[in-house]
Amino acid sequence: MTGAAAANAMFVATILVYAAAMFAYALEYAFDKRAPERSEALMAAGGEGTDGGTFADSPSEAPVSPAAARGAGRIGIALTYLGTAVLAASIITRLIYTGRWPWGNMFEYTVGVALAGMVTWLVLVQAGHVPRRLGLFATFAVTMVLGTSVRVYTEAGPLVPALDSYWIVIHVTAAVVASGILLIGCVFAILHLLKRRLDRRISDGKTARFPLTVAERLPAAAVLERLTFKIHVFAFPLLTFGIFAGAVWAHFAWGRYWAWDPKEVWAFIAWVVYAAYLHARVSGRSARSHAPWLAVLGYAVMLFNLTAVNLVFPGLHSYAGV
Amino acid sequence: MTARTARPLRSFGRRWWHQLTSMRTALLLLLALALAAIPGSTFPQRSISPTDVDAYYERHPDLAPVLDRLWAFDVYTSPWFSAIYLLLVVSLVGCILPRLAAHLRALRAAPPDAPKRMDILPYHRRLEVPADRNRARAALEHHRFRAVEREHDDGTVTIAAEKGHLRESGNLLFHASIILILAGVAVGSLFSWYGNRILSEGEQFAYCNNLQQYDEYGLGAYVEETGLPRFCIRLDDFEAEFTDGGPTAYDAEITYTHQGDTGTYDLRVNHPLNIDGANVFLIGHGYTPVATYTDRHGNTFETHQPFLAMDDALNSEGAFKFPDAGFDHETGRVDPGAETGFDAVLVPTFDDSTGMLLGARPELGNPVLALTAYQGDLGMGDGLPESVYNVDEDQIASGDLEKLNDEVEVIGLGDTMELPDGSTLTFDDVEQYAVLQVRHDPGGPIVLAGALVLLVALLPALIVRRRRYWIRWNPDGTSEVAGLNRNDYDGLAAECDELTADVAPAEPPRTRTDSEDAIGSTS
Numbered sequence: 071m072t073g074a075a076a077a078n079a080m081f082v083a084t085i086l087v088y089a090a091a092m093f094a095y096a097l098e099y100a101f102d103k104r105a106p107e108r109s110e111a112l113m114a115a116g117g118e119g120t121d122g123g124t125f126a127d128s129p130s131e132a133p134v135s136p137a138a139a140r141g142a143g144r145i146g147i148a149l150t151y152l153g154t155a156v157l158a159a160s161i162i163t164r165l166i167y168t169g170r171w172p173w174g175n176m177f178e179y180t181v182g183v184a185l186a187g188m189v190t191w192l193v194l195v196q197a198g199h200v201p202r203r204l205g206l207f208a209t210f211a212v213t214m215v216l217g218t219s220v221r222v223y224t225e226a227g228p229l230v231p232a233l234d235s236y237w238i239v240i241h242v243t244a245a246v247v248a249s250g251i252l253l254i255g256c257v258f259a260i261l262h263l264l265k266r267r268l269d270r271r272i273s274d275g276k277t278a279r280f281p282l283t284v285a286e287r288l289p290a291a292a293v294l295e296r297l298t299f300k301i302h303v304f305a306f307p308l309l310t311f312g313i314f315a316g317a318v319w320a321h322f323a324w325g326r327y328w329a330w331d332p333k334e335v336w337a338f339i340a341w342v343v344y345a346a347y348l349h350a351r352v353s354g355r356s357a358r359s360h361a362p363w364l365a366v367l368g369y370a371v372m373l374f375n376l377t378a379v380n381l382v383f384p385g386l387h388s389y390a391g392v
Numbered sequence: 393m394t395a396r397t398a399r400p401l402r403s404f405g406r407r408w409w410h411q412l413t414s415m416r417t418a419l420l421l422l423l424a425l426a427l428a429a430i431p432g433s434t435f436p437q438r439s440i441s442p443t444d445v446d447a448y449y450e451r452h453p454d455l456a457p458v459l460d461r462l463w464a465f466d467v468y469t470s471p472w473f474s475a476i477y478l479l480l481v482v483s484l485v486g487c488i489l490p491r492l493a494a495h496l497r498a499l500r501a502a503p504p505d506a507p508k509r510m511d512i513l514p515y516h517r518r519l520e521v522p523a524d525r526n527r528a529r530a531a532l533e534h535h536r537f538r539a540v541e542r543e544h545d546d547g548t549v550t551i552a553a554e555k556g557h558l559r560e561s562g563n564l565l566f567h568a569s570i571i572l573i574l575a576g577v578a579v580g581s582l583f584s585w586y587g588n589r590i591l592s593e594g595e596q597f598a599y600c601n602n603l604q605q606y607d608e609y610g611l612g613a614y615v616e617e618t619g620l621p622r623f624c625i626r627l628d629d630f631e632a633e634f635t636d637g638g639p640t641a642y643d644a645e646i647t648y649t650h651q652g653d654t655g656t657y658d659l660r661v662n663h664p665l666n667i668d669g670a671n672v673f674l675i676g677h678g679y680t681p682v683a684t685y686t687d688r689h690g691n692t693f694e695t696h697q698p699f700l701a702m703d704d705a706l707n708s709e710g711a712f713k714f715p716d717a718g719f720d721h722e723t724g725r726v727d728p729g730a731e732t733g734f735d736a737v738l739v740p741t742f743d744d745s746t747g748m749l750l751g752a753r754p755e756l757g758n759p760v761l762a763l764t765a766y767q768g769d770l771g772m773g774d775g776l777p778e779s780v781y782n783v784d785e786d787q788i789a790s791g792d793l794e795k796l797n798d799e800v801e802v803i804g805l806g807d808t809m810e811l812p813d814g815s816t817l818t819f820d821d822v823e824q825y826a827v828l829q830v831r832h833d834p835g836g837p838i839v840l841a842g843a844l845v846l847l848v849a850l851l852p853a854l855i856v857r858r859r860r861y862w863i864r865w866n867p868d869g870t871s872e873v874a875g876l877n878r879n880d881y882d883g884l885a886a887e888c889d890e891l892t893a894d895v896a897p898a899e900p901p902r903t904r905t906d907s908e909d910a911i912g913s914t915s
């Protein structure tokens with residue numbers, strides 16, 4: 071088997087392992103119906119409200135016992151570690167096979183984002199900032215990203231001269247890592263919005279129906295909101311640095327540091343939207359309640375820049391047209 | 393203006409100023425800027441590619457002029473884009489100045505005294521054993537708090553401590569750096585210049601740095617055409633390396649002369665040359681076929697003509713023109729209608745077996761020229777600008793130029809095409825050319841400085857938290873401590889517990905929660 075084939079096999083294995091992990095997490099998420107873990111309740115105490123922990127259903131009705139569900143969760147996290155290790159190995163194999171930094175085309179870039187996202191997630195779980203069962207949403211998001219990357223799959227090959235610079239390593243690595251962290255930030259923003267809507271329905275005395283009832287088992291809305299903010303605070307300087315490094319690279323490769331190439335335009339837009347998110351978060355109450363939407367919008371712009379801009383708009387960026 | 397009308401005017405102005413410099417407005421302007429940037433990626437921009445704009449005009453002859461009037465092809469210099477960012481700059485300045493004044497005051501002021509009721513603060517503990525004042529001072533110093541001690545008439549003693557002014561310093565510096573970056577961009581647009589030049593290999597194509605020598609150029613509003621640095625550049629050798637996946641390296645060896653010095657440089661993508669404040673970049677390359685035309689009187693004309701790439705495989709188009717052909721030495725006269733031109737396509741790797749003219753690979757595997765010959769009047773003396781990449785279509789349409797072969801003639805390296813009048817064109821060689829961009833942008837270093845300041849200032853602006861801590865010794869012998877965070881963060885209780893433990897070590901074991909130190913709460 072050649073290095074490229076091995077890398078591809080590991081890539082496929084990762085998707086399968088993550089899918090299995092997702093299933094395991096789903097079991098834990100659905101059936102571990104006990105009061106929230108201690109650490110979770112405390113996390114909530116750091117925020118404004120506390121998680122209700124109101125799981126009135128009698129455990130006997132559930133097809134899976136809480137203990138078994140927790141076991142499934144442990145399997146889920148183990149599979150997540152395994153999948154992430156295999157994904158990293160796949161990228162390293164590609165690196166060795168091509169003899170260059172593995173961010174040379176859209177496929178490689180997207181896979182890098184998935185890895186960065188999952189590592190971010192595992193760090194958060196390991197440090198006790200998020201309960202394990204939410205891995206359901208992280209593995210879902212990352213598997214979606216990996217699935218999308220298949221559509222822009224490119225044979226492992228050499229780089230065009232413009233990409234042959236150590237600035238690409240700096241620029242794209244920063245962009246990949248920032249995008250991965252922001253992916254998790256976006257997941258939390260969405261979870262917060264879901265939970266908030268559920269809370270509002272309940273306080274309005276209405277009953278929540280299926281898609282929304284999924285949010286019942288989420289941590290308190292305020293906890294999710296704070297996590298969203300912290301992740302963005304962490305990722306924003308990295309994104310900023312990545313864009314600046316890109317400008318330095320553009321200076322050396324194309325003779326100008328900024329020329330409103332479509333890729334540059336959309337990076338600028340994403341940055342401005344995230345700056346708006348941070349402003350909204352720290353200014354008055356009403357702006358603050360809109361802030362999570364800005365975080366979601368920011369990631370939508372990032373995704374648009376990663377996919378549509380490469381495929382639709384002509385530009386200098388080498389993967390224009392993949 | 394009377395005082396009576398001036399007052400409402402002033403309050404009106406103040407209200408608007410207030411509105412403009414509010415965070416809400418900043419938020420809306422930021423979002424407006426993001427929106428306004430979008431059209432620049434959907435419509436071709438003159439600043440990037442004027443030819444794309446021309447193509448757009450051809451495809452949408454009705455729509456294009458309307459869009460043009462709305463600055464859709466010059467989005468980033470348009471009045472509406474400029475208006476948004478100028479408003480943002482005004483808002484930014486209006487925001488920074490008062491905050492700067494307040495910050496400087498806060499830096500000099502002593503931390504405010506403990507409030508009367510400390511038990512309503514987010515962190516509060518009563519100490520069973522009164523804290524030791526010296527210990528307390530030492531502990532606060534150790535934790536790098538700025539502390540003041542106050543003695544009150546009723547016998548109460550307080551220590552007020554504060555930490556984290558770096559956040560606001562970073563924040564102000566961050567916002568100021570955006571202004572610095574914009575200033576750098578403005579300097580760049582006024583004082584920069586650039587020129588693009590197609591440079592073929594060889595001494596005879598060397599050129600010197602002045603605007604007439606550039607194929608395309610741009611000058612900032614305050615740049616004197618005569619003020620450009622004097623230097624000359626020649627391309628000695630150009631090499632491109634290709635693999636199956638495409639090009640992997642371009643390498644241009646150049647010789648330059650500047651103020652009597654001569655130097656050589658290995659110009660590559662990502663590896664520019666700096667001469668006298670100007671940067672020389674390698675931004676493209678292509679093929680220069682060499683051909684010799686021999687007219688029916690035996691006059692020969694050698695031409696080196698750069699061709700334009702049409703695709704990634706470097707199939708390239710161009711034209712050979714011989715306006716001086718047809719001189720008869722015997723009669724001393726020029727044959728009428730003997731001017732000759734060829735529209736040509738250079739195929740670097742021609743593959744007969746595919747049945748297609750255009751090749752699939754960019755390197756010179758089997759180069760051929762596909763030629764269409766014309767004779768008559770090339771129309772070159774009429775003073776109108778014309779393309780060097782094709783024979784003038786108007787002359788063909790008007791019948792002044794006659795097309796000599798209906799089907800293109802494909803000739804390989806060293807082969808010759810013969811025309812009906814006995815003249816010939818021989819395909820001698822293929823050389824390469826490099827596309828150089830020479831650019832001078834004095835705004836660049838300013839922008840870079842602004843970007844560095846921005847990055848450095850962003851971290852404290854986001855990460856440092858401002859918080860206060862108070863200790864009070866009441867006259868009845870008890871003491872209490874309290875903490876307050878001025879920025880939203882989780883770690884207050886944990887941090888204050890630690891402080892309290894240092895201030896009053898005799899306290900019974902403190903209850904610590906490990907939930908509070910979530911990410912981002914480092915100071």
Ligand code: HEM
Nearest residue numbers: 345348352413414415418480483484487563567570853854
């Ligand atoms: C070019 C436009 C601007 C950008 C890119 C920008 C960016 C940022 C960023 C990234 C932060 C985050 C720091 C933090 O959360 O503490 C911030 C904070 C802040 N910005 Fe801006 N800003 C801009 C314009 C403005 C304007 C016009 C104002 C004036 C109203 C303003 C007022 C503030 C304030 C008061 C904070 C501090 C929030 C706090 O920490 O309490 N910004 N800005």
